[in-house]
C-alpha cells in the first residue's frame with residue numbers, strides 16, 4: 001500500500017474533533033433517508049446554477065428545501081459556460097440599456113462582495129480590423145457607454161493603440177489592426193462558484209443530493225406534490241414529498257414538463273456553444289473579444305493559466321445528454337480565433353480539453369444568435385413551476401425572481417413560511433469569502449506549521465478557488481503530509497483537495513473530482529494513473 005493510499009483510507013477521518021474533519025457531509029444513505037422522511041416546502045429539481053441559487057435563497061428565507069440533480073452539481077450547462085460575469089456588451093446593440101446596467105450591478109456585487117475569492121476583474125480588448133463588422137468610433141463609443149452603465153467602477157472604456165495592446169497580449173494579430181477598444185468585466189471558475197453556492201444552500205439548511213435522477217412526479221388530486229427518484233450511484237429508488245416543486249433542469253426543462261402534462265407543448269429551443277482550452281504560448285494580461293460579424297463575438301480568455309477559446313452558436317435538436325464538441329466545432333473556433341490571435345497560439349497540439357453546453361432560449365423563429373436570453377418562470381397544469389434561460393451572471397437575481405413567484409402563489413401558503421426578501425441581507429457572501437491575496441500570503445507565510453510548505457502556484461490556486469476554506473484544505477495536508485503532494489507534477493492542485501472534495505464537496509465520481517472540484521481535466525492532466533488514484537480514494 002502506498003503512502004497516498006494509506007492517507008486516503010479510513011484513518012483520514014480521525015474522530016479527534018480537529019477542525020477539518022468535524023463537518024463531513026452526510027452519507028448518501030443519510031441524505032436519502034432525510035429526503036424521503038420529510039415533507040419539504042420546496043423541491044428543486046436540477047442542480048445547475050439556477051436551481052442551486054433558488055435553493056440557496058429559499059433556504060435562507062426559512063423554507064425547508066431539497067435540491068437534487070441527476071448528475072453532478074453544475075455537471076451540465078453551468079460548468080460549460082464562457083466563465084464570464086458580464087454586463088453583456090452585445091446587448092447594447094439592441095438598445096437593452098437597462099439589462100446591461102442590471103447585469104453590471106450583479107457582476108460587481110458578486111466580484112466585490114459575494115465572492116471576491118472566486119471571481120476576478122478582467123480587462124477586455126476588442127480589436128478593430130480594417131474591413132471588420134464595426135468601426136473604431138462606434139466601438140469606442142460602445143465601450144464608453146458600457147463602462148458608464150457600470151458607474152465607471154472598472155475604469156473608463158476607451159480606445160488604445162495596437163502597439164500598446166500588443167504589450168499585454170503578445171499573441172494579438174496586428175496586421176490590419178486599426179485600434180483596440182478597452183473595457184472591463186469579470187471572470188470565474190463556474191464549476192467551483194456553483195459548488196460554493198451549493199455549500200451556501202446546505203449551510204442554510206437545504207438537503208442536497210447529486211447523482212439522484214427524478215424519474216417521475218408525484219400527484220395528489222392533480223397537483224404535483226413531489227417526485228420519484230433513482231440514486232444513480234447504487235440504484236436505490238426513493239421519493240420526496242414537497243408542497244411546491246421547481247423544475248430547474250435547463251435543457252431538460254420540457255422533458256420534466258411532459259412528466260407533469262404529457263401534452264405540454266415545447267417551450268424552449270436549444271443552441272449549442274462549444275469551447276476549447278489550450279496551453280498558452282505567452283503571458284496574457286488581457287482577454288480578446290473579437291467581433292466575427294454584426295452580432296457575434298469570439299473570446300480568447302486567459303483562464304486558469306490556460307487559454308479558453310469560444311464559442312459557437314448553433315441550433316441543437318438532439319438529446320441534451322449527447323451534446324459534444326465535433327471536429328467542425330474545433331475548426332470553426334480555431335478559424336474564428338485566428339481573426340485576432342496569431343497562428344502559433346492556435347496549433348491543435350496545444351488543445352488540452354474541449355466542452356460544449358446548451359443555451360436555453362425561448363421558443364420561436366429566427367437565428368439563435370439573435371434570440372433574447374431572458375429568464376422565464378412558468379406554472380404548469382399541475383402547479384409545478386419551471387424556470388429556464390438567463391445568464392450565470394444574474395444567478396442571484398434569478399433566485400430572487402423565483403422566490404417572488406413562490407411568495408405570490410395562489411393561497412400564499414409559502415409566503416406565510418417565508419421571511420420576506422426585503423428583510424434578508426442584500427449581498428450575503430458565499431462560504432470562504434476573503435481577500436484572496438491575503439489568504440495566499442497567509443498560506444505562504446504560515447508554511448511549515450500547521451500548514452505545509454506549499455508552492456506559490458498552489459497557494460495562489462487554493463486562495464482563488466476556496467478563499468478562507470483554503471486553510472482547512474492546507475491543514476488537512478499539514479496533518480497528512482502525503483496529501484500535500486501534487487496530484488500531477490504540472491498542476492497546482494494537491495491531493496488534500498481530492499480528499500476534501502470527497503468529504504465536504506459531494507464528489508462521487510472521478511470526473512466530479514477532476515473536472516469540477518479541481519482543474520486536472522481541463523489542463524489535460526487527468527492521466528490514467530491520476531484517474532486510478534482518485535478512483536481508489538473515492539472507494540476508500
Ligand SMILES: Cc1cc2nc3c(=O)[nH]c(=O)nc-3n(C[C@H](O)[C@H](O)[C@H](O)COP(=O)(O)OP(=O)(O)OC[C@H]3O[C@@H](n4cnc5c(N)ncnc54)[C@H](O)[C@@H]3O)c2cc1C
Nearest residue numbers: 046048049050070077078081082084214249250273392393
Ligand atoms: C456555451 C455557453 C456559454 C455561456 N457563457 C456564459 C457566460 O460566460 N456568462 C454567463 O453569465 N452565462 C453564460 N451562459 C449561460 C449560463 O451558463 C446558463 O444560463 C446557466 O448555466 C444555466 O443553468 P441551469 O441551472 O438552467 O442549467 P444546467 O446547468 O444545465 O442545470 C440543469 C440541471 O438539471 C439536471 N437534470 C436534468 N434532468 C434531471 C432529472 N430528471 N432529475 C434531476 N436532475 C435533472 C441536469 O443534470 C443539470 O445539472 C453560457 C451558456 C452556454 C451554453
